[in-house]
Amino acid sequence: MTQAFSGMPKALGHIRVLDLSRVLAGPWCSQNLADLGADVIKIERPGVGDDTRAWGPPYARDADGNNTSEAAYFLTANRGKRSVTVDIATPEGQAIIRDLAREADVVLENYKVGQLKRYGLDYESLKEIKPDLVYCSVTGFGQDGPYAHRAGYDFLIQGMGGLMSVTGERDDLPGGGPQKAGVALTDLMTGMYATVAVLAALTHRDRTGQGQSIDMALLDTQVAMLANVGSNYLNSGKAPKRWGNAHANIVPYQTFACADGHIIVATGNDGQYQKFVEAGGRPDLGADPRFTTNPLRVQHRDVLVPLLAEMVKTRTRDEWIAQLEAVGVPCGPINDVGEVFENEQVKARGVAIEMDHPAAGKVKLVRSPMKLSLTPAQADLPPPMLGQHTDEVLRDLLGRSEKEIAALRAKGAI
Numbered sequence: 001m002t003q004a005f006s007g008m009p010k011a012l013g014h015i016r017v018l019d020l021s022r023v024l025a026g027p028w029c030s031q032n033l034a035d036l037g038a039d040v041i042k043i044e045r046p047g048v049g050d051d052t053r054a055w056g057p058p059y060a061r062d063a064d065g066n067n068t069s070e071a072a073y074f075l076t077a078n079r080g081k082r083s084v085t086v087d088i089a090t091p092e093g094q095a096i097i098r099d100l101a102r103e104a105d106v107v108l109e110n111y112k113v114g115q116l117k118r119y120g121l122d123y124e125s126l127k128e129i130k131p132d133l134v135y136c137s138v139t140g141f142g143q144d145g146p147y148a149h150r151a152g153y154d155f156l157i158q159g160m161g162g163l164m165s166v167t168g169e170r171d172d173l174p175g176g177g178p179q180k181a182g183v184a185l186t187d188l189m190t191g192m193y194a195t196v197a198v199l200a201a202l203t204h205r206d207r208t209g210q211g212q213s214i215d216m217a218l219l220d221t222q223v224a225m226l227a228n229v230g231s232n233y234l235n236s237g238k239a240p241k242r243w244g245n246a247h248a249n250i251v252p253y254q255t256f257a258c259a260d261g262h263i264i265v266a267t268g269n270d271g272q273y274q275k276f277v278e279a280g281g282r283p284d285l286g287a288d289p290r291f292t293t294n295p296l297r298v299q300h301r302d303v304l305v306p307l308l309a310e311m312v313k314t315r316t317r318d319e320w321i322a323q324l325e326a327v328g329v330p331c332g333p334i335n336d337v338g339e340v341f342e343n344e345q346v347k348a349r350g351v352a353i354e355m356d357h358p359a360a361g362k363v364k365l366v367r368s369p370m371k372l373s374l375t376p377a378q379a380d381l382p383p384p385m386l387g388q389h390t391d392e393v394l395r396d397l398l399g400r401s402e403k404e405i406a407a408l409r410a411k412g413a414i
Contacts, residue, residue: 009039011375015202018100019043019081019087020109020116022050024154024184025218026138027077028191030108033198034080035292035368035377040153041393042078042102042384046085046414049386050074060360068359075363075383079355083384084393092413096118099398101126101133105205110138113148123213132211134201136194142217152218154184161186161222166229169244176242191223251297251304252276255334256312262319263312266330270294275327280311357384390414 015038018029027042027050034040044050056071084100087093098121101107107118107126116122123135137143140152157181158164168179194216201212223230229240232248240248245264247253252273253266267273270293277285285291285307290300297304314319317333324331335343341352349366357363368377394400394414408414 004241006377010377011372012036012038015039015106016104017041017106017108018104018120020097020107020111021138023052024077024156024187025190025194025216026108026110027052028188029136029138029194029198030081031077031079031108032191032195032368032370034381035370035379037375037378038106039391041104041397042081042082042083043086043097043100044083044386044388045089046087046412049083049085051079051387052077060357060363062359063361070357070359070363070383070385072140075365078383079365079379079382081384082381082389082393084390085387086390087413088119088121090411090413092408092411094121096394096398096408096413097121098126100271101130103385103397104130104133106134106136106201108136108138108194108198112151113143114137116217126213130211132205132206132209134198134211136198136201136213136214138190138194138216138218140218142220145213147219154187154218155180157186157218157222161219162226162229163222166226166240166242168242169240170246173244175214176244178242185220186222186225189225190216190218193221193224199238233331246301246305249298250294251301254305256309257316258320259315262316263317264334265324267310268330272329273297276324276329277308277311279323279327279329280308280314282307282311284364285311292412305362352378355379357382358385358388387414 012033015033017030017033017038017040019026019040019042022028022044025112030040030042042050051073052074053069055073057067058072059067060070060072060075062068086096088097117125123137127133139148140157141147141150145362155311159178163185164178167181169176171177194214197214201214205211212257218354228249230238231264245255250268255262255264264377265276267276273291273294274286277283285304289296291297291304315323321331321333333339339345346352351362353367354362354364363382365379367379370377391405394405395402400408405414
């Protein structure tokens with residue numbers, strides 16, 4: 001569980017990111033950029049740091065198995081960064097941020113709309129000293145509109161943005177009702193979209209010399225990622241409903257209970273459906289005129305699905321997977337997270353990595369899924385301790401003397 005890319009070229013090795021964001025959406029973006037080689041300087045509040053440092057348990061453990069102060073939540077989105085503590089509410093802290101912005105290509109922030117303007121750290125202020133700066137703001141609702149000044153949280157946006165209206169069991173079945181996704185999906189997707197936007201803005205800057213601001217909103221992202229569900233509504237005028245583990249447009253494309261567990265069967269075309277029922281010893285369900293095409297199966301799903309469920313219960317999970325894989329029907333198990341990391345394909349792809357850490361000795365993380373042949377994503381630095389790199393950055397990047405650094409610390413600016 002290691003990753004060794006030292007000495008290999010970095011796609012973003014020429015880019016420096018000043019990261020004023022915290023929690024998940026912003027840090028997820030900056031971690032992507034760090035994995036691709038950018039020098040990411042993470043600004044944190046002195047003595048407190050990123051909110052997620054306190055979001056435990058669980059915590060990383062040291063060599064003796066004791067909990068450290070490093071929450072697993074923080075570790076997941078902050079590798080590859082240097083931590084610098086700055087109090088931006090102080091004039092001295094604001095001066096440090098401005099000096100760092102001069103040395104940066106990208107500023108990333110997720111403060112409430114207008115909050116950084118009070119400190120002279122908004123885009124309009126910083127572009128005066130760094131005209132080609134790429135400045136990415138991540139908020140719940142964007143920089144304008146009637147909700148702009150509201151705080152935005154992933155759970156809230158999953159509900160407001162329609163995701164929970166189509167996630168969860170059908171209302172007419174036991175356990176029916178809205179459900180959020182098991183991970184902070186809106187935060188993560190906003191971080192991914194922000195990454196793409198930053199890279200696009202850097203490409204434009206490299207061609208034209210022009211910087212620009214980027215306005216990323218969790219609600220915009222959530223509505224965009226409704227994808228086919230949103231398109232279905234826009235083109236039909238009918239709001240989609242929850243289907244649980246079934247699919248609104250494809251049948252069968254859902255979970256089924258086996259003799260000893262559950263499987264997912266995803267028949268994407270009529271030929272796969274035919275192979276599924278033939279493997280189950282029910283070719284009659286393939287010949288039945290109600291079920292020969294997907295539109296017909298969608299129309300008659302309430303009749304067909306119970307028949308398929310009865311068929312699937314006759315065999316074990318592993319028997320079904322082996323038989324369906326042999327005939328080319330997409331299927332698979334429903335793994336818990338422990339089974340995920342024990343999966344032979346996950347292991348073969350080197351998804352889990354282990355890194356040296358100053359407090360825990362070793363920490364286990366999930367590597368970037370971006371596999372580039374010449375400039376692979378690299379995990380060079382472990383998630384930092386709070387303020388671990390403050391003196392280093394102020395001294396080496398900004399030229400502050402030890403005496404000046406001590407004075408800033410005495411004032412509480414760092």
